[in-house]
Amino acid sequence: MARRILVATGGGDCPGLNAVIRGIVKRAYLEEGWEIFGCIESFNGILKDNIEIIPLTPKVVSGLHVKGGTIIKTTNRGGPFHFPVQQEDGTWTTEDRSELMKRRLENLGIEAVVNIGGDGSQRISVALENMGINVVGVPKTIDNDLATTDFTFGFQTAVQIATEAFDKLVTTAESHNRIFIMEVMGRDAGWITLHSALAGGADVCLIPEIPYDPRKVAEKIATRYRDNEGFCNIVIAEGAIPFNGTVSGSSSTLAGDLHFKLHGAGDRLRSELEEIGVDHDIRVTVLGHLQRGGTPTAFDRILATAFGVKAFELVKDRKYGQMVVYRQPDILHVSLREAISQPNLIDPKTNAFVHAARGVGMSFGD
Numbered sequence: 001m002a003r004r005i006l007v008a009t010g011g012g013d014c015p016g017l018n019a020v021i022r023g024i025v026k027r028a029y030l031e032e033g034w035e036i037f038g039c040i041e042s043f044n045g046i047l048k049d050n051i052e053i054i055p056l057t058p059k060v061v062s063g064l065h066v067k068g069g070t071i072i073k074t075t076n077r078g079g080p081f082h083f084p085v086q087q088e089d090g091t092w093t094t095e096d097r098s099e100l101m102k103r104r105l106e107n108l109g110i111e112a113v114v115n116i117g118g119d120g121s122q123r124i125s126v127a128l129e130n131m132g133i134n135v136v137g138v139p140k141t142i143d144n145d146l147a148t149t150d151f152t153f154g155f156q157t158a159v160q161i162a163t164e165a166f167d168k169l170v171t172t173a174e175s176h177n178r179i180f181i182m183e184v185m186g187r188d189a190g191w192i193t194l195h196s197a198l199a200g201g202a203d204v205c206l207i208p209e210i211p212y213d214p215r216k217v218a219e220k221i222a223t224r225y226r227d228n229e230g231f232c233n234i235v236i237a238e239g240a241i242p243f244n245g246t247v248s249g250s251s252s253t254l255a256g257d258l259h260f261k262l263h264g265a266g267d268r269l270r271s272e273l274e275e276i277g278v279d280h281d282i283r284v285t286v287l288g289h290l291q292r293g294g295t296p297t298a299f300d301r302i303l304a305t306a307f308g309v310k311a312f313e314l315v316k317d318r319k320y321g322q323m324v325v326y327r328q329p330d331i332l333h334v335s336l337r338e339a340i341s342q343p344n345l346i347d348p349k350t351n352a353f354v355h356a357a358r359g360v361g362m363s364f365g366d
């Protein structure tokens with residue numbers, strides 16, 4: 001009988017997901033005796049009353065490395081341990097369907113699951129592994145906040161998109177002598193913020209790892225305006241926090257969605273600056289999901305393809321409970337437990353790019 005793998009993409013989508021899927025399938029079909037299936041909408045496809053999984057063949061994945069998104073869909077909602085179920089009165093609750101998932105995997109003759117996802121998805125990988133399910137993880141997130149790998153795929157694409165947007169905001173800021181605040185993604189880690197700020201030449205960069213003081217930001221703005229001439233460009237992470245403050249956002253109201261939704265960091269900064277008397281025209285641009293859409297950059301296609309090939313090879317060698325990682329110049333693997341043991345945050349004291357940013361006069365609001 002063929003050896004079977006089930007592939008799932010979980011959490012927010014990310015440029016390069018399709019390239020990973022293609023890498024797994026192409027590598028598998030170099031050998032005899034493999035069948036690869038895609039689970040639709042993360043693990044929900046195998047948890048629903050009517051199972052939704054599709055065969056992934058070389059024909060299905062042909063040319064996919066260029067395509068953004070994920071052909072097998074994804075979601076932040078649900079999963080084996082919090083599957084949303086609607087009650088007769090119309091309200092929603094969640095239920096643990098992990099045992100059902102295990103049974104169904106056995107019935108379908110699936111030997112291992114490849115879970116392509118970020119921190120939340122890899123926590124699910126560990127929980128599944130604890131139940132005796134064979135899992136291999138692939139680190140995905142534009143936020144680059146997973147430790148043990150030099151980069152997650154999707155990050156470089158997000159930085160490129162943010163940098164191109166920033167360049168556009170600079171010309172309009174300059175024309176109007178305005179202050180522009182560009183809010184980018186970055187829940188716990190400021191990697192997209194720092195890299196796009198450095199690439200674009202921002203005046204101020206506000207990241208979750210360095211709580212900011214609006215008065216320090218105002219001081220930097222003042223140095224940018226002479227006789228009311230000048231302009232100022234700020235990049236702020238969605239997860240940035242003022243001194244003694246908290247993140248800006250709200251809880252989801254959807255059953256099975258455990259994500260706290262971040263929003264409003266840029267608008268809050270504008271209010272803070274206005275309150276302390278900054279009287280230049282301030283505009284806020286929120287890049288949002290633009291950073292996750294479209295075609296992956298060359299680097300992300302390469303990394304994602306290499307991750308897909310390695311993920312298959314780990315299953316082939318029965319090295320389960322592992323996550324593939326990039327440790328330049330090699331593609332290696334670490335245990336899933338190690339992978340989720342700590343997040344990949346910027347260390348403001350030692351990070352070379354924080355040092356470089358400060359070296360060109362960028363303010364971190366501290």
Ligand code: F6P
Pocket residue numbers: 012013076118141142143185186187238259262292
């Ligand atoms: O985890 C990646 C990320 O892009 C975060 O930066 C952001 O907070 C989150 O996803 C938003 O996801 P969604 O809008 O899909 O809930």
